[in-house]
Amino acid sequence: MSLMGRARCAEGEVPVYPTDRSALVGLLRESVYERIPANDIAAKAARNLQLARSEVKSACRQAFQDERWATVPVSDREGLVGELLDGMFGLGPIEALLDDESVSEIMVNATQAVYFERQGVLYRSSQRFASDDQVRALIDRIIGPIGRRIDEASPTVDARLPQGHRVHAIIPPLSIDGPVVTIRKFTAHVMTxxxxxxxxxxxxxxxxxxxxxxxxxxxxxxxxxxxxxxxxxxxxxxxxxxxxxxxxxxxxxxxxxxxxxxxxxxxxxxxxxxxxxxxxxxxxxxxxxxxxxxxxxxxxxxxxxxxxxxxxxxxxxxxxxxxxxxxxxxxxxxxxxxxxxxxxxxxxxxxxxxxxxxxxxxxxxxxxxxxxxxxxxxxxxxxxxxxxxxxxxxxxxxxxxxxxxxxxxxxxxxxxxxxxxxxxxxxxxxxxxxxxxxxx
Structure with a gap:
């Protein structure tokens, strides 16, 4: 039985936490913020990213000591921690797609869906962003280090990731349904x-x-x-x-x-x-x-x-x-x-x-x-x-x-x-x- 439908069989108790995985990640994030304020995490990440990740992992382990997490298997907890770290320090739900060398393009259509291209064919990802704020945070995380900006006065931006991937973002009011991000990936290997x-x-x-x-x-x-x-x-x-x-x-x-x-x-x-x-x-x-x-x-x-x-x-x-x-x-x-x-x-x-x-x-x-x-x-x-x-x-x-x-x-x-x-x-x-x- 998956964690979504798992209950304590001995006492017949229904899990305290919600069944939606993105909601579980959100609750874990709140538990971490109770232990380490968000501003402190951001400041530590700017000084030493690995140390900041390590402290967040430690905070997650402390959060899992709460008996309400007892219904969540250890293997699922590790996955939730990974998703939380991707969201805080990486590129959230699209981190795995970025690591997949067979994916050539990633399209984030606000909170509606995430699509990707593999060998010239479009597929819909099972991952998606929980809110427009999460997509905006993704955009800010990309453009911040290179000095670009995006706001209502300048609602589009072109940038690139450290790996060389090209990024385009457009936000409301130009993008009616929410912020949209398109990432064109380029492999390290040059095709001859x-x-x-x-x-x-x-x-x-x-x-x-x-x-x-x-x-x-x-x-x-x-x-x-x-x-x-x-x-x-x-x-x-x-x-x-x-x-x-x-x-x-x-x-x-x-x-x-x-x-x-x-x-x-x-x-x-x-x-x-x-x-x-x-x-x-x-x-x-x-x-x-x-x-x-x-x-x-x-x-x-x-x-x-x-x-x-x-x-x-x-x-x-x-x-x-x-x-x-x-x-x-x-x-x-x-x-x-x-x-x-x-x-x-x-x-x-x-x-x-x-x-x-x-x-x-x-x-x-x-x-x-x-x-x-x-x-x-x-x-x-x-x-x-x-x-x-x-x-x-x-x-x-x-x-x-x-x-x-x-x-x-x-x-x-x-x-x-x-x-x-x-x-x-x-x-x-x-x-x-x-x-x-x-x-x-």
Whole structure:
């Protein structure tokens, strides 16, 4: 019999404590606070977290001496203590999900539910938060150490956990039903192109070309929707950058992983502070990166006027740069870049498109199927429109869904130059070009 329905069989007594597990944790918390005030716990945690946890555990053991806890088995008590410690010092009901490496995203919908994503599929967790105050406490625990704030005047915030996981929070009045938290997790292990081939995201022939493109210093934009794996692919491409090159990464929230590369400078944008000053934008960082002697500039996500500075960098000697952007197709990626450039400068569309065609060599489109599998669906080459200014998008590769074979429609214009630059042998290029059939 579980603790929820357990009674003292000898005397037929009904348990004094409630049957709801979250209520049991709440009562245990109250018992701890009777012994150690909440302010004292917070102060001790700031000085020595391990000592604070130890004292709370001791207070829990004292609380369990009360005969009213006699109906709760020892094994269940240990679980309650764990949940209490997670709530006080960790991230409460989502702590276990954070520790689960198979979980890629966690969504806290106020007190209604907690959802998580595993291998691209959403599941509802059995855990949930007991109150909006508990969710707010979670948000404050995340953003407090990094100096961010969230309140009615500024009801949204972006932050990251020490592990590098990205966090977004939004509270009332913008979030009608209560505070909402979304955590995008990033594994410590960086997936390589070879591992993406093994997982079905792309085939060996596509992987070979993308590796060559990075080594040949082609400018690449990874395009796709939210959660399609743009950052994962960008990390995989970055693994092919030669180790003797200096990389400058620029991100709104640091997500890229360069654990193996010896020479990486990581820059992160900064929002306004509580006084409304101190903002450092992605565009500011791109301009600064140009003065830092970069061999490669990697912009985690291009979403605003910084597109102009990034394109100018690509067109003025900083070949081999990488970025991601939100778009549903390579043609839409050109449209979005055009719109973003116009945030910064008012130029004719055809002039901007010509600038894009000169700067970006490849657009890699990545999608997520209904079954959660992420895959490269299209690769396109950008070039100047024939006979006029503008941008021409030439499709090189297409794949309709993860289970379908992809097909190469054309050979990139620069493939034949690979042997002269020492990127690939003549025999390798010839072998790669020979089968213009199914690539899976």
């Amino acid at each position: 192109l070879e591992e993406m081939v093994a997982g079905g995201s792309l085939d060996e022939r596509t992987s070979r070309l993308l590796g060559w493109a990075v080594e040949f210093r082609k400018n690449i934009a990874v395009s796709g929707g939210t959660g399609t794996g743009k950052t994962t692919l960008l990390n995989a491409l970055s693994c092919r950058i030669p180790q003797q090159e200096r990389i400058i990464t620029i991100e709104d929230s640091a997500e890229l992983r360069f654990f193996e590369h010896p020479h990486v400078v990581r820059l992160e944008a900064r929002p306004k502070n509580a006084e409304g000053i101190g903002e450092v934008s992605i565009r500011d960082l791109v301009r600064n990166a140009l003065r830092m002697r970069p061999d490669r500039i990697v912009v985690g996500e291009c979403r605003g006027a910084e597109a102009l500075d990034m394109l100018q960098a690509m067109n003025t000697g900083h070949d081999g740069s990488l970025t991601t952007l939100h778009a549903n197709a390579p043609e839409e990626a050109v449209m979005r870049l055009t719109t973003m450039v116009r945030y910064g400068v008012d130029l004719p569309v055809d002039v901007i498109e010509s600038h894009i065609a000169s700067a970006i060599d490849l657009v890699i489109q990545i999608e997520r199927g209904a079954d959660g599998v992420r895959f490269v669906s299209q690769i396109a080459e950008l070039d100047h429109a024939i006979g006029c200014r503008g941008c021409f998008v030439r499709t090189l590769f297409e794949r309709s869904h993860a289970g379908a074979p992809g097909r190469w429609e054309a050979v990139p214009s620069w493939v034949d130059d690979l042997p002269q630059r020492g990127v690939a042998k003549e025999s390798e290029v010839t072998l790669w070009k020979s089968p213009m059939l199914s690539c899976c």
